[in-house]
Amino acid sequence: MSVVEDFGDSLDSGCCGYCGGRKERAGDSSSPLGAQNSTLDVVRRRLRGALWAHRLCPEDYQLLMDRGWRRSGCFVYLPDNEHGCCPQYAVRIPLQGFEPTRSQRRVLRRWCAFVRAQGELATQCFLSYGFEGTQSLDQRSRASSIRSSGREQEPAEATPTDARLEVLRTQLEPSLRRVPRKSQAVSRGAHFTTALAWKLAHEHKTSVTEEANQLAALLWRRGAEQLGIARIDVNHGHVNLYDGMELGREPMENTRRPGPSSHPVVVSKQPKAILRMELLRAEYRENAFCLYCKYQRRIHGDAESELRPERYSRFLVDHPFRSECASYGAFHLQMYIDDELVIVSVLDILPGCLSSKYCFYDPDLPPRLSAGIFAALCETQFARQVLHVPYYYLGFYIHSCRKMQYKISFRGSQLLCGHCFHWKSFDDVARRVLDQDEHCVGFCTESTPYADQPLNLKPRLETVLVWLLDACGCSAALAPQALATVEPRALRERVYAALRSLASMVPSELLEHMVYLPPRSAVA
Ligand SMILES: [Zn+2]
Ligand SMILES: [Zn+2]
Ligand SMILES: [Zn+2]
CATH class of the missing domain: 3.40.630.30 (Gcn5-related N-acetyltransferase (GNAT))
Structure with missing residues (x-):
């Protein structure tokens, strides 16, 4: 069960931290805060509601967040978008079918070029985006549309290795095959390789290295770079291709690209860091x-x-x-x-x-x-x-x-x-x-904020368990019906007023099962 202590309404937490008070609006009044004042340093903006959560059920916090509340430590607050200078709106992202944008994919590719994931959590959080081996259906179809159009139209979009292999095979060299992950250490991280030079050397009665070097230069001239290959090198007669899309299109250090006039240069590559x-x-x-x-x-x-x-x-x-x-x-x-x-x-x-x-x-x-x-x-x-x-x-x-x-x-x-x-x-x-209107409260045509709250709150309030603190700070639990008998009447009215105010800001399910401590100012 959640236990919350109310700070009361029209709380002012000082100067706005976003505009530095430059956009302050008229009609604000300030009220001093109690012992937990220092916690508010991190909030520093106008609030409509403020609670100290002595304890909070995650289910209850979920309900509060869906009404625009947010916590900082144990302090739970609702910004005042009607009067505040910098209105704040809760923001969320639906995850079903979520796809990163092009620039977000670029960030992921850069990380992929920089680190490799180790352990289950890193693999699930990072690699499940499909940057090493796995691919989703729509990426597959995107790759095939690139293939059928004959040229790559979206060079900034990554295509997974298997789909890339198809493109490179049809347009560059059918003998290319993908380097299995377990042997990438041997090939120093190359993504594709071909052993065609061995066959050619046998047919032409020439040296494997010479054939491999010629093949590498030929592939480069045929447009490997335009197809997203960052680098080609030769190792023991194997021609290795490094996919620029897999590497995140970052220029690689200590790497020379083979030009038409120069032979490919074999360069050793730094192993990736571990994430x-x-x-x-x-x-x-x-x-x-x-x-x-x-x-x-x-x-x-x-x-x-x-x-x-x-x-x-x-x-x-x-x-x-x-x-x-x-x-x-x-x-x-x-x-x-x-x-x-x-x-x-x-x-x-x-x-x-x-x-x-x-x-x-x-x-x-x-x-x-x-x-x-x-x-x-x-x-x-x-x-x-x-x-x-x-x-x-x-x-x-x-x-x-x-x-x-x-x-x-x-x-x-x-x-x-x-x-x-x-x-x-x-x-x-x-x-x-x-x-x-950057100061709007909502985005629909309904004119009254919090319009779905029933007007008669009294019956519901009496189901709330209220704890009153006496002058020396001792608390006394009140049975729900007992609130109606609290004396003096002025105290009862102050507690009701505070509860009614909170009731206009929180979902009724929450109000019905939490323990509520009225503002200390109301019961003092
Ligand atoms: Zn502001
Ligand atoms: Zn719980
Ligand atoms: Zn609306």
């Missing part, structure tokens, strides 16, 4: 905290005074979930390259979604690897392949904030409408409304 992933319960860990500090310093310019373990824990480790909900709760997905921690994704695993809370990474990773995008793409696969949940939640989206554009760059992204609490397609609905 490993670990899913851990959210806890304070020294290596993650160090990475967090490095990231915050370099990417966000945080002052040293802000980079304290307590603060980090309050923001990214603390959570209101209890361990009886075994498979749900707060987790850290840690990613390592050659055993060095490089990315930490802070996640909530909930009954209906994977919710991304924060992500920090090593700022020394090359910028072209787009570590944040890569982490998000891995999380979508984790949600799909491992958790089998239908949605990936990305927190809040602010239309005027450029740093948040990546959230709506995912195919099929949806924003939560503040009028009807339905999820609306960003591309088809929300974008148009936001372009006209």
